[in-house]
Amino acid sequence: MLSVTQYIANEFGSKKGxxxxxxxxxKNIFGNYNNAAHGEFKDVERLVFICSGNICRSPFGEAVSLREKFPAVSYGLHCRGDDPAFERTLKFAKELGYDLTTHRSQHISKYSPLDSDLLVVMEPAHLLELEALFPNSKKVLIGLLSQSKTVYLHDPYNTNDHFFVxxxxxxxxxxxxxxxDLGLKV
Known part of the structure; x- marks a missing residue:
């Protein structure tokens, strides 16, 4: 039987998570993120995955999209750029059948928005930053599309292996x- 601490680590990443x-x-129950919920996104031609460091969550989302034959890129809001994917991301992505060895992080300042982009966001805090940077861009919180339907997808960087996977x-x-769902498959 798992301890409460272990359960929290496995399911949420940490107490902070x-x-x-x-x-x-x-906040979601009160409608704070309705603008970033699953909706009718027309004319989307590229998914732009965004997280903090662009070494765990967003490069993995990009890899999944590319495997599905849909154009994608990824960026980090708080990275310096040109860093490889985190070693644990490389390991677990490989176990899931994805190769991220060529990934290099990109800072959001390198992003040039296109009208046909959909920004795929990991956390509400990132959503707020992106609203300030790109108010007219279409955005979705990826966790709302997950099996758990959460608005917050905790950064796995410092979590245990169970939560990371x-x-x-x-x-x-x-x-x-x-x-x-959005008919984006080409």
Whole structure:
């Protein structure tokens, strides 16, 4: 039987992850993220995955999209750029059948928005930053498309292996669902 601490680590990544999950979940109940929910996105030709460091979540989403034959790129809001994917991302992505060895992080300042882009966001805090940077761009919180329907997808960087894989599988499921549900498959 798992201890409470182990359960929290496995399901939410950390105590901080649990608190953010609950906090942002309550805000979602009150409609705070309706503008970034699964919707009618017309004329989307590219998915742009965005997270903090562009070494875990967003490059994995990009890899899933590319495997599904849909154009994608990824960026980090708080990275310096040109860093490889995190070694644990490389390991677990490989176990799931994805090769991220050629990935190099890109800072969001390198992004040139296109009208046909859909920004795929991991956390509500990222959504707020992107609203300020790109107010007219279409955005979706990827967690809302996952099996758990959460608005907050905790960064797996400092989490245990169980949560790390769970996070990547959530991104994989949600990315495939996004491409399928919105008729984006080419």
């Amino acid at each position: 649990l608190l953010r999950y609950v906090f942002f979940g309550i 769970k996070c990547l599988k959530s991104i994989e499921f949600a990315t495939k669902k996004l491409i399928s």
